[in-house]
Amino acid sequence: MRFSKHLFILFIFLYCSTLLAQSKEISIVGILVEEASMQPIPYATIALFKNDSKDIIGGTTSNDIGEFELVTSSTNFFIEISFMGFKTKTITEFKIQNSKINLGRIKLSEDNEILDEVVVQAEVSKTVFKLDKRVFNIGKDISSTGASALEVLNNVPSVTVNIEGEISLRGSAGVQILINGKPSVLADESSNALGTITADMIESIEVITNPSAKYEASGTAGILNIILKKEEKKGWNGSISLNTGIPDNHSIGISLNRRTEKFNLFTQIGAGYRSLPRESSAINTNLVDDEVIYSDGLAYRDETFYNITLGTDYHINDLNVLTLSGNFAYEIEDQPSETNFRFFDANDVLQSSWLRRETTEATNPKYQYEFNYKKQFANNDEHALILSALGRFFGKDQSSQFENITESGSDVDSDQQTDTNFKQADYTFKVDYTNPLSDTYTIEVGAQYVINDVGNDYEVRDFDGATYVVNQDLTNNFEYNQKVLGVYFTGAYELEKLGIKAGLRLENTDLSTLLTNTNDSNAQNFTNYFPSVHTSYKLSDNMSLQLGFSRRIFRPRLWDLNPFFNIRNNFNIRIGNPDLQPEFTDSYELTSIYKIGKTSFSSSLYYKKTSDVIERVATFEDNITTTIPQNIGTNGSIGFETNGKYSPSKWLTLTGDFNYNYFDRNGVFETQSFDFSGRQWSTRLGSKIGLPADIDLELTGRYQSGYETIQGEVSGFAFLDLGIRKKIFKGKAVINLGVRDVFESRISETNVYQPTFETYSFDQRGRFVTLGLSYGFGKGEAMTYSGGRRR
Structure with missing residues (x-):
């Protein structure tokens, strides 16, 4: 009788320990990088699937420096990592130490075949008229290339960007650049600011050669308005x-x-x-x-x-x-x-x-x-x-x-000095x-x-x-x-x-000029x-x-x-x-x-x-x-x-x-x-x-x-x-x-x-x-x- 009682207590203890062990959460961490360049891969998808039914358990995305963390209470799963343009990686073997799975640095390799399919099947960039402007909609044939805004502009009809980054419209310089319809330091052509905008951030580019009454009446060679996508988590x-x-x-x-x-x-x-x-x-x-x-x-x-x-x-x-x-x-x-x-x-x-x-x-x-x-x-x-x-x-x-x-002939020596203070x-x-x-x-x-x-x-x-x-x-x-x-x-x-x-x-x-000396x-x-x-x-x-x-x-x-x-x-x-x-x-x-x-x-x-x-x-x-x-x-x-x-x-x-x-x-x-x-x-x-x-x-x-x-x-x-x-x-x-x-x-x-x-x-x-x-x-x-x- 006493033996049976001890055996029952031991059974209850082991059962409760098992339940506690099963309810304890496991943290999964890792860093995603490109295999070729070792650069981080932001916003890739990390998903957990059940081993038997293949049902999804949970998931997350990597941050802007490629890091991710995922928490689960399951122990019967495999990990799948995917990102457009890269081969999907499946991880079935890992070690759990102190309720944590550290996958370390995970290298993803490019999938050239998939990239080719995307370019062929995806939306192609095209120009449409919108009354007082032409709108060049950026398709994935450009947005998936990783090009800068200057390279995107060079794909727009009537727009030319030379090797030094000078922008011209219909062959004329003096183009006004706007970002989302407003002046911006980012639109300063003489700096590298436009270079920090990548193609996948751009929704469309508006080309305005004959501005409407909305724009100031003083003349320019034209206006280029870069419309950015509303996606905000773009990283570095x-x-x-x-x-x-x-x-x-x-x-x-x-x-x-x-x-x-x-x-x-x-x-x-x-x-x-x-x-x-x-x-x-x-x-x-x-x-x-x-x-x-x-x-x-x-x-x-x-x-x-x-x-x-x-x-x-x-x-x-x-x-x-x-x-x-x-x-x-x-x-x-x-x-x-x-x-x-x-x-x-x-x-x-x-x-x-x-x-x-x-x-x-x-x-x-x-x-x-x-x-x-x-x-x-x-x-x-x-x-x-x-x-x-x-x-x-x-x-x-x-x-x-x-x-x-x-140097010869008549004396024409006439030295002069000038000072200019301009503001x-x-x-x-x-x-x-x-x-x-x-x-x-x-x-x-x-x-x-x-x-x-x-x-x-x-x-x-x-x-x-x-x-x-x-x-x-x-x-x-x-x-x-x-x-x-x-x-x-x-x-x-x-x-x-x-x-x-x-x-x-x-x-x-209202214009006024004054020569103060006269x-x-x-x-x-x-x-x-x-x-x-x-x-x-x-x-x-x-x-x-x-x-x-x-x-x-x-x-x-x-x-x-x-x-x-x-x-x-x-x-x-x-x-x-x-x-x-x-x-x-x-x-x-x-x-x-x-x-x-x-x-x-x-x-x-x-x-x-x-x-x-x-x-x-x-x-x-x-x-x-x-x-x-x-x-x-x-x-x-x-x-x-x-x-x-x-x-x-x-x-x-x-x-x-x-x-x-x-x-x-x-x-x-x-x-x-x-x-x-x-x-x-x-x-x-x-x-x-x-x-x-x-x-x-x-x-x-x-x-x-x-x-x-x-x-x-x-x-x-x-x-x-x-x-x-x-x-x-x-x-x-x-x-x-x-x-x-x-x-x-x-x-x-x-x-x-x-x-x-x-x-x-x-x-x-x-x-x-x-x-x-x-x-x-x-x-x-x-x-x-x-x-x-x-x-």
Whole structure:
């Protein structure tokens, strides 16, 4: 009996121990890495399955550095790890020690067959019309490649990104880049910030060549708006870049981007030195006295530069995002130059020759900061309110010494000094509200206020043999203040194939300039209306049409208005005109996009009518040519443009564009008629060739025809750019070799023909060779970084 009792107690003890053992949880941990590069694999799936029934027990995903932890109370299971593009790994053997399974570092190998299937079967990137813009939707044929945003842009029709990261639209630079419809430090083309955005983060790219009333009326080459996906857990992205070149072009750049559920943190740090040589020459011919002055010289702009960018996107919740960012840059300039002059009389006899030597030093601090708040509404992703504020500052403290050295003939020694204290502050405040009232109706309303505040204190001193005396005729202190207030409203009606959008923008410009040393002031206040109408029609899956009209304005810039004398060459002077008025352009455009086999085209017919055209007019006195901008008449331009992209195979992509326009000028200035007509055309042909060993070769040839001006002509030129890129370490590192203007044929020549004088000017930059190495870490491949300074 006693034995039976002890046996029963022992049985109960063992049973309870077994239950306790079964209910004790087991922790499973490990780190996932790529077998080839040993880089971490974030967001892979780790799942537990029952050994007998194959039913799933539980699962998790790896974090942004490849680590994972999974807890289970089961002991009869196997582990399966999967991630797109990699072979699935099954683990059936493991040890449990102290209620923990430590799998250590788990290597996943790439599955090339699966990757190929994804590219073939997945959604293909394509372009569609959306009334006032074209939208390039990013398919998995691009998003799964790990490319940077710059490489994605290079796949967009009408957009070209060269080997150094310079972006152009329809062959024109000066493109405004937006991120999710707003300005951003990430969109700064001159830094590597765009390189930290990878292809799988991008939803689509909007191409806007004829902006609607929603956008400010001042003209640009166009707008590219990068729409990011709402996925937030993207982990670390970054790159380190080293660059060198001839002429001197050396830099280092570090870019980092960290995306979490709540934050997107980004930074970019860069430093470098580069030299920009410029060769120039000029001939001033006095047809009255038959005297000629020749000048030729070489000038350098040597720069040491530093910059740092910091910013964050804070996702308050799924519907509210706050962005704060800032950038600071500092440049140290040295501008040595030498110009040789020769003066010949009417008998072609040399009367004198001299050398003008310049030594210029300058420091340029600059910074910008931005605040953006975006609120989306739950009823529709497109229903949004955006508030933004952007501030910029640029300063220049410059001093120059000019020395004239007589080499033969008459004494022309005339030493001079200049000092420049320049400060510019710009502020932009915006509010934009978009509301899709239904599937077919959408309204947009908003306002923008821009403040430009500039001061340029410029002093010239002449050497009188003993001291330097201020030259009051050339010295000025110029103050420029411009405020532009704009409000707009647009309404859109859009069906599956047909859509129309109309809008009106009202802008008030308050501009004032003041020459403090002479108390000459100029105040302008004007209000203008800028209507826009766009319509699109989808003929088929392979062809769509878009028709648009907009009115634009070009406001004179600071240096167009400032009566500032550049005395580097005393016989060829450019100054500004404080009385200059803005020019207005009515732009009409019919555009089509269509596909023929593997080729995609975009073609446009356009007409532009511009009033109060700003032209640079040359005058001649005492053998000195003075060029000043003036408002002269109207210009009507009709043209045709087409561009295409053809990819006959994976290793070859051909791109090209052609632009032809005929213009008719009408105007009178100081009783002289400037009525004439002319034509101008340009073309670009590019090829990207995939060579063995993961090498890409890029060749881009351009030709710009000559054209007539109101007083003469500008000659044409052709040039070739070359780029070679080699990927190493599975694309984690990239070596770039770029050669701009391979044959040194990019030459600017301008002739002015007038009854009493003729002038000729020549300008050339020369060949530039750059070599860069970039290493990328985190998701995606290495990001190309040109090492360029902030322009």
